[in-house]
Amino acid sequence: MKTFIVVVFAMLVTSANAGPVITYDFASAEQEALFNKLSDELRCLVCQNQAISDSNADLAKDLRDEIYAMLQQGKSEDEIVEFMVVRYGDFVLYRPPVKPITWLLWFGPALALIVGFVVVIRIVKKQKQAAAVEISGADIERLKALRAESPSANNTEDGKV
Amino acid sequence: MNQETKTRSPLRRFMPLIIFALLVALLAVGLTLNPSLVPSPLVGKPAPEFELPVLDAPNRLSRPVRLNTPGKLSQTDLQGEITLLNVFASWCFACRQEHEAITQLSNSGIRVIGFNYKDKPEDATAWLRRFGNPYLVVAQDLDGRVGIDWGVYGAPETFVIDHNGVVRDKRIGPVDATYIQEKLMPLLQQIKSEQT
Numbered sequence A: 001m002k003t004f005i006v007v008v009f010a011m012l013v014t015s016a017n018a019g020p021v022i023t024y025d026f027a028s029a030e031q032e033a034l035f036n037k038l039s040d041e042l043r044c045l046v047c048q049n050q051a052i053s054d055s056n057a058d059l060a061k062d063l064r065d066e067i068y069a070m071l072q073q074g075k076s077e078d079e080i081v082e083f084m085v086v087r088y089g090d091f092v093l094y095r096p097p098v099k100p101i102t103w104l105l106w107f108g109p110a111l112a113l114i115v116g117f118v119v120v121i122r123i124v125k126k127q128k129q130a131a132a133v134e135i136s137g138a139d140i141e142r143l144k145a146l147r148a149e150s151p152s153a154n155n156t157e158d159g160k161v
Numbered sequence B: 001m002n003q004e005t006k007t008r009s010p011l012r013r014f015m016p017l018i019i020f021a022l023l024v025a026l027l028a029v030g031l032t033l034n035p036s037l038v039p040s041p042l043v044g045k046p047a048p049e050f051e052l053p054v055l056d057a058p059n060r061l062s063r064p065v066r067l068n069t070p071g072k073l074s075q076t077d078l079q080g081e082i083t084l085l086n087v088f089a090s091w092c093f094a095c096r097q098e099h100e101a102i103t104q105l106s107n108s109g110i111r112v113i114g115f116n117y118k119d120k121p122e123d124a125t126a127w128l129r130r131f132g133n134p135y136l137v138v139a140q141d142l143d144g145r146v147g148i149d150w151g152v153y154g155a156p157e158t159f160v161i162d163h164n165g166v167v168r169d170k171r172i173g174p175v176d177a178t179y180i181q182e183k184l185m186p187l188l189q190q191i192k193s194e195q196t
Helices: A002-016 A029-041 A058-072 A077-088 A100-131 A137-149 A151-156 B002-008 B015-032 B093-107 B121-131 B145-149 B177-195
Strands: B051-053 B072-074 B083-088 B111-117 B137-141 B157-161 B167-172
Touching: A029 A058, A029 A077, A058 A077, A058 B145, B083 B093, B093 B111, B093 B177, B121 B137, B137 B145, B157 B177, B167 B177
Parallel strands: B051 B137, B083 B111, B111 B137
Antiparallel strands: B051 B072, B083 B157, B157 B167
């Protein structure tokens, strides 16, 4: 039983790490970090919910090679991102740029939150108003006068005016 | 109180229903969209520069394409005439589906050029011999490097390139009757009207 559990857990661990094995030689740690950052932030177009770092798709491998080659040529992060966007569009970016067409995407949630707040505030205000219906001084006087006039009604219809 | 709200705005009572209907409409539209269709940023831009060796493909009985550099296809060869650049491969199943439509387009006189993507030359040749060769010329992109420049992320894909060498449309997935009727034919007419 013990061995069985160990084997099951070993299988779980291997399946969790089933991403592609990357074997690149980097000139420096910074270059490697940049490579990892870029391949984590660029989307694989074949399997769209994966970054090109963890996709086994053929195209993802090609794009990793491409990023590696560009880093070897000394290209900057911006240049590499630009290279990808020119070819595949903003879609390759997991973090799309802020521009008119993406305004709703970026500011939509905040907008929805503000609208929600406004609605809630209005509802609360209205309920308060409804609860605090003011009775004018003249009405109170009339009420007193009516009660004084008919003491019998005062007993049976208490409060109903 | 109740009377008052009713007379103030009848719309108010239906507000939740209206919001619900809008949400349903939004989600319904979302369901009909295909997320695997990524619009190409190349549309409206000149074809990217490239130079690829030409496959020694089984010949079709048609006019040859005059290449600026013999044995090589480059973006300059795409100019002068409306061209369909069809990305295909022998390993691609959907390419077989669209093969008939591509052949019909080619037979109707449109210049159709093949872009053999990440394929082995002998496999591509065998495929063309078996199903027929609709292409006037076939460029070989063995390692897919030029495919990246074209933003290719699968096969089949088809680029419509106008007489000036500008990419006008990109079809992702097989070319079918619906695409030809609703998109390609109006576009070809539009390009022709620009030519005159």
